[in-house]
Amino acid sequence: MLNKQMIVQTLLKERSFTPMVVKAKAFAPSNIALCKYWGKRDETLNLPITGSLSISLGNLGATTTVVPINEASDCIIFNGKVMDKSMPFVQKISNFLDLFRMDQNQNMHYQVETSLNIPMGAGVASSACGFAALVSALDSLYDWQLKPFELSILARLGSGSAARSFWHGFVEWECGIALDGMDSYAKPFPHDWKALRLGLLLIDSNEKSISSRVAMQRTLATSPFFDAWPKTQHEDMILLKKSIEDKDFITFAQTAETNALTLHALMMSARPQIVYSKPETLNMMDKIWQARREGLNVFFTQDAGPNLKLLFLEEDIDAVSRIFPLLKVIAPFNLLDQEC
Amino acid sequence: MLNKQMIVQTLLKERSFTPMVVKAKAFAPSNIALCKYWGKRDETLNLPITGSLSISLGNLGATTTVVPINEASDCIIFNGKVMDKSMPFVQKISNFLDLFRMDQNQNMHYQVETSLNIPMGAGVASSACGFAALVSALDSLYDWQLKPFELSILARLGSGSAARSFWHGFVEWECGIALDGMDSYAKPFPHDWKALRLGLLLIDSNEKSISSRVAMQRTLATSPFFDAWPKTQHEDMILLKKSIEDKDFITFAQTAETNALTLHALMMSARPQIVYSKPETLNMMDKIWQARREGLNVFFTQDAGPNLKLLFLEEDIDAVSRIFPLLKVIAPFNLLDQEC
Numbered sequence: 001m002l003n004k005q006m007i008v009q010t011l012l013k014e015r016s017f018t019p020m021v022v023k024a025k026a027f028a029p030s031n032i033a034l035c036k037y038w039g040k041r042d043e044t045l046n047l048p049i050t051g052s053l054s055i056s057l058g059n060l061g062a063t064t065t066v067v068p069i070n071e072a073s074d075c076i077i078f079n080g081k082v083m084d085k086s087m088p089f090v091q092k093i094s095n096f097l098d099l100f101r102m103d104q105n106q107n108m109h110y111q112v113e114t115s116l117n118i119p120m121g122a123g124v125a126s127s128a129c130g131f132a133a134l135v136s137a138l139d140s141l142y143d144w145q146l147k148p149f150e151l152s153i154l155a156r157l158g159s160g161s162a163a164r165s166f167w168h169g170f171v172e173w174e175c176g177i178a179l180d181g182m183d184s185y186a187k188p189f190p191h192d193w194k195a196l197r198l199g200l201l202l203i204d205s206n207e208k209s210i211s212s213r214v215a216m217q218r219t220l221a222t223s224p225f226f227d228a229w230p231k232t233q234h235e236d237m238i239l240l241k242k243s244i245e246d247k248d249f250i251t252f253a254q255t256a257e258t259n260a261l262t263l264h265a266l267m268m269s270a271r272p273q274i275v276y277s278k279p280e281t282l283n284m285m286d287k288i289w290q291a292r293r294e295g296l297n298v299f300f301t302q303d304a305g306p307n308l309k310l311l312f313l314e315e316d317i318d319a320v321s322r323i324f325p326l327l328k329v330i331a332p333f334n335l336l337d338q339e340c
Numbered sequence: 341m342l343n344k345q346m347i348v349q350t351l352l353k354e355r356s357f358t359p360m361v362v363k364a365k366a367f368a369p370s371n372i373a374l375c376k377y378w379g380k381r382d383e384t385l386n387l388p389i390t391g392s393l394s395i396s397l398g399n400l401g402a403t404t405t406v407v408p409i410n411e412a413s414d415c416i417i418f419n420g421k422v423m424d425k426s427m428p429f430v431q432k433i434s435n436f437l438d439l440f441r442m443d444q445n446q447n448m449h450y451q452v453e454t455s456l457n458i459p460m461g462a463g464v465a466s467s468a469c470g471f472a473a474l475v476s477a478l479d480s481l482y483d484w485q486l487k488p489f490e491l492s493i494l495a496r497l498g499s500g501s502a503a504r505s506f507w508h509g510f511v512e513w514e515c516g517i518a519l520d521g522m523d524s525y526a527k528p529f530p531h532d533w534k535a536l537r538l539g540l541l542l543i544d545s546n547e548k549s550i551s552s553r554v555a556m557q558r559t560l561a562t563s564p565f566f567d568a569w570p571k572t573q574h575e576d577m578i579l580l581k582k583s584i585e586d587k588d589f590i591t592f593a594q595t596a597e598t599n600a601l602t603l604h605a606l607m608m609s610a611r612p613q614i615v616y617s618k619p620e621t622l623n624m625m626d627k628i629w630q631a632r633r634e635g636l637n638v639f640f641t642q643d644a645g646p647n648l649k650l651l652f653l654e655e656d657i658d659a660v661s662r663i664f665p666l667l668k669v670i671a672p673f674n675l676l677d678q679e680c
Contacts, residue, residue: 224572224602225565225609232564258611262564265608269565273601279619279626286619 002180003044004157008099010180011150017105019068020143026136028165029061030118030129032198032309034256034301035237036263037160037173039220039229045181046160049220050233052173053189053240054164055198058332060118061165062126064133066141067111077113089127096131096158100138112137119328124200125212125303131158132165152185169333170244191244192333197317199310199327201300203280212304215267215274222271229266233259253299253311260301278306284324291323298323342520343384344497348439350520351490357445359408360483366476368505369401370458370469372538372649374596374641375577376603377500377513379560379569385521386500389560390573392513393529393580394504395538398672400458401505402466404473406481407451417453429467436471436498440478452477459668464540465552465643471498472505492525509673510584531584532673537657539650539667541640543620552644555607555614562611569606573599593639593651600641618646624664631663638663 037052069075074097076083076090083090097110112134118124135155139146146154148166152173155162164171164186170193176184210218220226236259243252267274284300285308291298298320300308310327312320321327377392409415414437416423416430423430437450452474458464475495479486486494488506492513495502504511504526510533516524550558560566576599583592607614624640625648631638638660640648650667652660661667 224568225605228564228568258613261613262609265565265605265613268605268608269602271598273598273605275622275625277622279623282615282617282622283619285615 002042004099005102007045007157007180007182008154009102010182011146011154012100012102012144015144016142017100017103017108019141021141023065023067024137024140025063025065026133026140027061027063028129028132028136028162029056029058029168030124030126031056031161031164031171032124032301033161033164033303034252035233035240035259036303038263038266039216039226040160041175042179042181043217045184046156046163047181047184048160048173048175050230051175051237052161052164052233053237054161054171054173055196055332056165056168056171057118057124057198057330058168058335060124060330061116061129062133063115063117064130064137065111065113066134066137067113068141069109069111071109074109075111077111079115092127092158093130093134096134099157119200119202124309125159125161127159128161129165131155131162134158135162136166149185149187152187153181156181156184168335172241189241189244193244193247194331194333195314196249196332197310197312197314197320198330198332199312199320199324200330201284201308201310201324201327203284203308204278204306208276208305210274215270215304218272218274219267219270223266223269225266225269229262232262236262249297249313253297256301256311257299260303264302276302276305281306281308284308287323291320296320296323342382344439345442347385347497347520347522348494349442350522351486351494352440352442352484355484356482357440357443357448359481361481363405363407364477364480365403365405366473366480367401367403368469368472368476368502369396369398369508370464370466371396371501371504371511372464372641373501373504373643374592374651375573375580375599376643378603378606379556379566380500381515382519382521383557385524386496386503387521387524388500388513388515390570391515391577392501392504392573393577394501394511394513395536395672396505396508396511397458397464397538397670398508398675400464400670401456402469402473403455403457404470404477405451405453406474406477407453408481409449409451411449414449415451417451419455432467432498433470433474436474439497459540459542464649465499465501467499468501469505471495471502474498475502476506489525489527492527493521496521496524508675512581529581529584533584533587534671534673535654536589536672537650537652537654537660538670538672539652539660539664540670541624541648541650541664541667543624543648544618544646548616548645550614555610555644558612558614559607559610563606563609565606565609569602572602576602589637589653593637596641596651597639600643604642616642616645621646621648624648627663631660636660636663 031054033054035053039049152163170189172189173186239255299311371394373394375393379389472495492503510529512529513526579595639651
């Protein structure tokens, strides 16, 4: 059976493990899927059953600094605080770093300092941009000069959606068919859309009740509807890409909303059910649908959590902000405009 | 193409239309599906795609009195008030009565007086018991002495789930395969369960946002998951019947809850989405799931509306009522105990 270490060894064959700098720093933007990633064809390698398409959050994401240290274990610093080694996400990062402890590098440990400039609890996955920034920082540290698709494959081994966090704008992750996943990486879907706006709507910042990993497994194993998911996902992908090319906002945003609702329907049909929505989530959905009935073009997407991410155009910022005063608005294609 | 009138003519062939009494009165219990009816194989005749299984609400239901009148139109009285002829449900009843205006009965009109003893807005469909009581009253009026399966077929022409409202206790409606639906009627699933309790949990008594009829059509026409529905429905039916025979409450109630959640997932995957739940619905579901995690055996089912119907056993009435003080508790197999 293929494991992560073999993939890393293949990608880093004949690459040096001599640090070229004392410390290396990298930034990776967070990303939100418009056509979701849900269900793995390989649990170990995080290989998806379907393709997915995301939009990056511009300057919002993770900045990670990596420093090789002479210690018996890694030191993980998050938003300025040293994290306890017993924390699951610290273990997840250390396990990932284990993949790079091979040959002469066997006993190397790292201080990994990550800062997120995304409002905590905004429902934007930090593991995606976190693993992408970490892989980029390692690439700089050792001056591997890996190609973007190779970085994408490495980051995927840490967290599936991290494969999409190496670019600004729209990014497509192809599911691939190879057993070793060497054809399963992301690449830009190179279409600008200056007027596009995202809005982060915080509903509940508590930790999610069930991890995406477990939720994906359960959906795949128990939902009577799972067999129909890849086909609808494939159709949504075609619609989304076409609507981006055509700058057809209604089709674009409606498809993203439908894709999210279909995914949450799929999860609700798992046994036991998976329901990420909170009462306030439904309340906000009702407000969005009501606004649409009144002619405002505002749509949403929802990931594995209760928060909603709104989709609208620049011309409607004021109208949307009146309904959702606490909305954090992001202009994914106007990087200089953004507050960080 | 087959129409309702042909079915009525077939069933009432050589039956008299001479009233045998001045007025006829009948009661029909309301019923709640544990394995839901959703999706029609024939829109006109209300023929379902799958079978369904319900529990009747004992003494809660509709009492209907029918009086032939010498008027140009029917007079519909509901809970003591004459209803305006423009109301959709009055038209629905008149259209149904049209089916019986044939031959010498062509110009006959009726005063139909229906009283419901179900708390209004409790999310218990009144059309099911209403059409069943009306058909029974007509049968008495003309002394047709139709067999129960014939009454069930006639009531189905008014409202699908009315086919199940002719008996107390568990009732199974077989989908049948005949084009004329003569094999699609309900019959008792004759198993008592004295300790079983239903609880009506009122969440929102506003009229539903979308009728079941339209919602069924849209689900069937647009949900990418609909193809998988009949199979899961069939499996739930087998589980439910077995668990009733075995008095295995956990399997019974869990299957009913799963069936409802799967149906609502199915509806959420329709385009546009159909979401009957309100924020408070999710809040109540969370309370139920929390109570279960704490060891209380309470489950729910949900129909085409925001209200929940709880399932539990007699021994847990106090514990369940502490969590839901406003719950209306029904003992479906202890008819004498019930308040009406």
